[in-house]
Amino acid sequence: MGDKESAMIVRELARAIAETEVKARKLGTGVGEVLAFDELAGRSLNMYMVRGDQTRCWVAYVQREFTGRLESSTVILVDQETGEVVYAGGAGDEG
16 A cells, blocks of 8 residues: 555554553553554564564554563554454564
8 A cells, every 4th residue: 555544544543443452451551653564664573473464554552661671562553454453462673
């Protein structure tokens, strides 16, 4: 999809879906950035057990309390066509 905002599930709807998931799973305090896969600009995502094609997803970064430890980001992947949450968990990007 060339134009990110012309996807069936627009960025703000993906944010709302991710916020609901954060609350339901108690993953953090909210949602920060929501990016299309091609907007990650060199950020690494090393996730397993993702349902579907992660390149067709919005990537929502979960905000968490600061622990002072080196930890992986927590992300929620929302399918741009269906709005389905296809992954919620660690991004595998620590370090």
